Amino acid sequence: MAFVALAHDNGELREVGISRYAADPGMERCECAVTVADDWRHRGLAVLLMRHLIEVARHEGFKALYSRDLGENDDMRELAEFLGFSRKQDADDPSLVIHTLLL
Known part of the structure; x- marks a missing residue:
């Protein structure tokens, strides 16, 4: 599933944003970006x-x-906090964090 935001730019449509998710096996969780x-x-x-x-x-x-993001990605951290996602260190890669929102 994906949502695409388009805007007119000098008479042409331009993609300015996209959000998407992909289901994990079992269809209980999905990774988003x-x-x-x-x-x-x-x-x-x-x-x-x-x-x-x-x-x-x-x-x-x-x-x-959930999303996996670089720990230094302040914009994603702020967005995730604003939307109510929790945050934890990725046990497999210390440079990453996992943001999770229970639905």
Whole structure:
């Protein structure tokens, strides 16, 4: 599942953001990600895209959404905290953290 945000830029449509999830085997959890174009950051687009993704994941019956992110990714940390995700160190890779939202 994916949501794509498009914007008009000089008369052309341009992709400015995307959120997506992919189901784990067993269909109880799904890994999610969000990306926003640099010139669209800090304008609420990531929150909007993720809220749509969360709503669909709940509707589809998933129990949790999670993402693996670099520990130094402050933008993702702030977004995850704002949306209610918990955060823990990845036991397999100390440079990564896992953000999890129980649905």
